[in-house]
Structure formats: C-alpha cells, structure tokens
Amino acid sequence: MSSSTSKSYTVPATQTAAIVAERGGSIVVKTDHPVKSQAQLAPGECLVKLHCTSxxxxxxxxxxxxxxxEAETPLIGGHEGVGEIVAIGEHTTESPVKIGDRVGIKWLADSCLNCEQCRKGREQNCDQAKLSGFTVDGTFSQYVVSYVRHVTPIPDGFDSNAAASILCAGLTVYRALKYSQTSPGDWVVLPGAGGGLGHLAVQYAKYMGLRVIAIDTGAEKKELCQGLGADLWIDFKESKDIVADIKRATGGDGAHSAVVTAASGAGYQQAIEYLRKGGTLMAVGLPGKATLDASIFFTVFKSISILGSYVGNRQDAREALDIAARGGVKCHYAVRKLGDLQDIYEELKKGTISGRVVVDMTKE
Incomplete structure (x- = not known):
C-alpha cells in the first residue's frame, strides 16, 4: 500500500527524545530532536506516534x-513502545498495517524474512536484524521510525500501558516457556521472579498449567509473586540451601525446567543441580560478562537440555499479546515521565523495581 488514506496527521518537525550521546554517558532529554517527515520515510518504513513505552x-x-x-551511539533507547501509525513510506507494497493502526514496537525492529533463520521462525537471529534502541533509534521519543513488516497490531480494547511490557518482557518469557519442554503440572523454577520479566513469567507459566517456584528477594516481590499464584516462594537471601528447598518441594526429584530471567550469572549456576533428570534450562537473562558454569558430567548423566531463548518472533508476539489481552496475564507497572528515565535506570541497577515501569510519552 502507499501512504494515501482517508485519515491524515500533522507531523511536527521536532520532538522530545531521551538521548545517550556516547557509550556509558548520561541521558539528556532534548526537546528539539528532528522527526522524519513522510517524504523521508523509505519504502517499508512507518512513523509511529508513541502513546507510551516500557x-x-x-x-x-x-x-x-x-x-x-555495543549499541550504536548517539542512541535513543527503548524497545517496548505502543503508538499510532501516522505515516508510511511511499512505494511500500503489501503492507500488513495502515495509517491509524495502533501497533507495538519490539526489540526486533526488522529482519530480512528471507534467510534461513527467518524462514525457520528465528527472525531474531537474522544477520540483517535491526534492533530498536540498539542499532536503530528506539522508543524513548515521541515519534519513532519502524517497519511495517515487524510492528505488531495491538488487540482492540487492550490498554496501551498494559500492552507495552508484553512486547519484550512478556514476549521473551512466553517464548521461553513455550519451548521449555514442559507439560501441564510440571514444576518450573523462575529466578528473578519478582522483576519485570519474572512476574510475567509467573503468570504465563500458570496460564500454561505449570507449577511455579519463584525465587527472588524482598517482601514486596514476595507479595507480588504469591499474589500472582506462585506455588512456592524462595528468598535467595534467606534460604540456606536453594537446591534442597526446590528438591523438597518437588518430591525429591527436582524441577522439570528453569527459566532464568535474572541479568546475573548466579541464577544459572545452581540450575543443573536442582533440575530433575531430563530437565531443561532456558537461558533468557543477558548478563554482560558472566559465563555458564555447569557440570558437564551431570549435564550428560541427567540428560539435561540447555537452551538459549532470545526474545521472540512475530507469531510469538501475537500469541503473547492475545493471552494478555484476554486477561490471562497482567503487567504490574508504575507510570513515570520521560524526564525520570535517568532515575529509572539507577533503580534498575539497584534492583529495587518490582514489576515494570511504563513511560507516558504524552507528558513532558
């Protein structure tokens, strides 16, 4: 389709955006960052006016x-945005979306859709993948350029703030659980269960009929996880033996799977010990320099599978959103402003945020 439509929008020349000028630098909020005009959009590109971003x-x-x-700098971060398409590049053909549609922008902004990885449903592993807020500008701005083939339609009636975190956090844990080689009634361990990804993992796991062992620390996260239906809570700062606690809860055999969302190496190290024979470790969290230290002997002897699970493809995104839109999963979030982003980053570093933070892009 072309950009012609009965609905039209006035696109400003400048916008407010949160920019990191160089690696390791602080965030600067600028109110005069340029916005691409409709004429500047390439075929296949679309301009989205953001309502919010997680x-x-x-x-x-x-x-x-x-x-x-390393990310490209200067950088506009963010990759969990929801907004409205206000322009589409000329000469765009067979677009699955149109101007006026409410869509989500994910970590995977675009891929070729034609290589072996894309054809096999691993679009996120495409060599030509573009990553929102990493290799291309992301959603910490009022307008963002995205791609018609990869934006995800948001179900009607589903609140934008609630949908935002599903586009990465929800999608990521949903895919990991989907491929965790578990069946209803099986036990799954979720280290980092009270965090942004973890609290959604608890809910998707319960939706799939799994029994959940939530591992995290602090009274607030304990209350959150138990309120979401976790079958067992383990505070890693209070437990004297996490492996023994898990085995005791699972009748001595251990858990069927572990989905590790924590961004540190510690959550991975015990998994081989507490997984039962034939169990599956789903590696999801991305610590920068940590290594996976697992006993080769017991990995082989216990027939343990170790699988890396990296975000998800377009179909996974639609499935994850559909479950949430129908009430199967609810994101717990606090709404902040774009100007709070540096403070939010500091809170993330300290691990003090329960659930998720959503930035309202309609407020300065």
Missing part, C-alpha cells in the same frame, strides 16, 4: 555499554 533492563545495558555487543 523500560527494560536491556535499555540499561545498551546505555552503559557493558555487553559484548
């Missing part, structure tokens, strides 16, 4: 540059 631990890594992969 904040992810990945945004912190991108800004501070502590991953083996």
């Amino acid at each position: 904040v992810c631990h990945t945004d912190l890594h991108a800004a501070f540059g502590d991953w083996p992969l």
Whole structure:
C-alpha cells in the first residue's frame, strides 16, 4: 500500500527524545530532536506516534555499554513502545498495517524474512536484524521510525500501558516457556521472579498449567509473586540451601525446567543441580560478562537440555499479546515521565523495581 488514506496527521518537525550521546554517558532529554517527515520515510518504513513505552533492563545495558555487543551511539533507547501509525513510506507494497493502526514496537525492529533463520521462525537471529534502541533509534521519543513488516497490531480494547511490557518482557518469557519442554503440572523454577520479566513469567507459566517456584528477594516481590499464584516462594537471601528447598518441594526429584530471567550469572549456576533428570534450562537473562558454569558430567548423566531463548518472533508476539489481552496475564507497572528515565535506570541497577515501569510519552 502507499501512504494515501482517508485519515491524515500533522507531523511536527521536532520532538522530545531521551538521548545517550556516547557509550556509558548520561541521558539528556532534548526537546528539539528532528522527526522524519513522510517524504523521508523509505519504502517499508512507518512513523509511529508513541502513546507510551516500557523500560527494560536491556535499555540499561545498551546505555552503559557493558555487553559484548555495543549499541550504536548517539542512541535513543527503548524497545517496548505502543503508538499510532501516522505515516508510511511511499512505494511500500503489501503492507500488513495502515495509517491509524495502533501497533507495538519490539526489540526486533526488522529482519530480512528471507534467510534461513527467518524462514525457520528465528527472525531474531537474522544477520540483517535491526534492533530498536540498539542499532536503530528506539522508543524513548515521541515519534519513532519502524517497519511495517515487524510492528505488531495491538488487540482492540487492550490498554496501551498494559500492552507495552508484553512486547519484550512478556514476549521473551512466553517464548521461553513455550519451548521449555514442559507439560501441564510440571514444576518450573523462575529466578528473578519478582522483576519485570519474572512476574510475567509467573503468570504465563500458570496460564500454561505449570507449577511455579519463584525465587527472588524482598517482601514486596514476595507479595507480588504469591499474589500472582506462585506455588512456592524462595528468598535467595534467606534460604540456606536453594537446591534442597526446590528438591523438597518437588518430591525429591527436582524441577522439570528453569527459566532464568535474572541479568546475573548466579541464577544459572545452581540450575543443573536442582533440575530433575531430563530437565531443561532456558537461558533468557543477558548478563554482560558472566559465563555458564555447569557440570558437564551431570549435564550428560541427567540428560539435561540447555537452551538459549532470545526474545521472540512475530507469531510469538501475537500469541503473547492475545493471552494478555484476554486477561490471562497482567503487567504490574508504575507510570513515570520521560524526564525520570535517568532515575529509572539507577533503580534498575539497584534492583529495587518490582514489576515494570511504563513511560507516558504524552507528558513532558
């Protein structure tokens, strides 16, 4: 389709955006950052006026540059945005979306859709992948350029603030659980269960009929996880033996799977010990420099599977959103302003945020 439509929008020349000028630098909020006009959009590109965007631990890594992969700078971070398409590039053909549609922008902004990885449903592993807030500008701005093939339609009636975190946090844990080789009634361990990804993982796991062991620390996160239906809570600062606690709760055999969302190496190290024979470790969290230290002997002897699970594809995103829109999953979030972003990053570093933070992009 082309950009012609009965609905039209006035796009300003400038906007407010939160920018990290260089690796490890602080965030500067600018009110005069340029906005691409409709004429400047390439075929396949669309301009989205954002309603809101969630904040992810990945945004912190991108800004501070502590991953083996470095983000492009200057950087506009963010990759969990919801907004309305206000323009589409000329000569865009067979667009699955139109001007006026409410859509979500994910970590995976675009991929070729034609390579082996894309054809096999691993679009996120495409060599030509563009990553929102990492290799292309993200959602910490009032307008963002995205791609018609990869924006995700938001179900009618689903609140934008509630939908934002599903686009990465929800999508990521949903896919990990989907491929965790578990069946209803199985036990799954969720280290980091009270965090942004973890509290959604608790809910998706319960939706799938799994029994949940939530691991985290603090009274607020305990209350959150238990309120979401976790079958067992373990405070890692209070437990004297996490492995023994898990085995005791699971009849001595251990858990069927562990989905590790924590952005540190510690959550991975015990998994081989507390997983039962034939269990599956789903590696999700992305610590910058930590290594996976697992006993090769017991990994083989117990027939343990270790699978890396990296965000999700377009179909996973639709499934994750559909479950949430129908009430199967609810994101617990606090709404802040874009000017609070530096403070939010500091809170993420300290691990003091329960649930998720959503930035209202309609407020300065």
